[in-house]
Amino acid sequence: MQMNTLVVSGASRRFGLLVAEHYLKLGWQVIALSRQSSPELDTLVGKGVCWLACDYEDKASVLTALKQIEEQVSSVQLLVHNASYFAVDSEELDAWDQLERFNRVHVQAPALINYRLQPLLTNLDQPGLIVHLSDIFxxxxxxxxxRYCASKAALENLTKSLALKWAPGVRVNSIQPGPVKFLPSHSDADRARVLGETPLGYEAGFEPLLKALEYLVDNQFVTGSSLKVDGGRSIA
Structure with missing residues (x-):
């Protein structure tokens, strides 16, 4: 029986690391993409995860990782684009340069990977699944x-466009997280303000995102959808 294969980006920490660990425990073959490894990811590599260096801002790096994937597997069941670049609009960086960086990470690299791996994902009996980690914003x-929001909006459109383009052999969906897990750089005031704007009002952690991903994996009749996991913040 052929082993299911997951490819997940941004896998050295936070949600990407959790996804890699979860599917490894389920017996999947896991290919983890990230610019650099981490002690936590190194531990998973020791347990069987395949780590490939891949910088979503660098086309040559992405192409190298794609070639390695194509050499290792004949099919992919799940592709999760978790890599992200988040920043406020910079007064120091030229708008062109910063928007190009956002677009490379959130649109160009995912699109390139999707198109190259589409033949490995296509399966009329059990369609392969692409999941884009987007944003409620x-x-x-x-x-x-x-600039960040514009690139994530483009990623949402890519989700819907590819869902139409590749059905029924590939399903494409997105998850739009809200304030599930704060960064260490967030101050107490930041946390209080954000949670005050969130109807459910608490920091949920990454488990709800993982449950959303599992839902998309399990429900074969969902494509072109954007699943909000935000504690209601998008309607507040």
């Missing part, structure tokens, strides 16, 4: 993050 942008 793709639909409800914030002025200070205009």
């Amino acid at each position: 793709a639909d409800r942008p914030r002025a200070v993050h205009a």
Whole structure:
């Protein structure tokens, strides 16, 4: 029996690391993409995860990783684009340069990988699944993050476009996280403000995102959808 294969980006920490660990425990072959490894990812590599260096801002790096994937597996059941670049609109960086960086990470690299791996994902009996980690602010942008939000909105459109283009052999969906897990750089005031804007009002951690991913994996009749996991913040 052929082993299921997961390819996940941004896998050295946070949600990407959790996804890699979860599917490894389920017996999947896991290919983890990230610019650099981490002690936590190294531990998973020791347990069987395949780590490939892949910088989503560098086309040559992405192409090298793709070639390695194609040499190792004949099919992919799940592709999760978790790699992300988040920053406020910079007064120091040229708008062109910063938007290009956002687009490379959130649109160009995912699109390149999707198109190259589409033959490995296509299966009419059990369609392969692509999941883009987007953001609730793709639909409800914030002025200070205009460039970031624009690139995530493009990723949402890519989700729907490819869902149409590749059905029925490949399903394509997105997950739009809200404030599930704060960064260490967030101050107590930041946390209080964000949670105050969130109807459910607590920091949920990554488990709800993992449950959302599992839902998309299990429900074969879902494609072109954007699943919000935000504690209601997008409607507040």
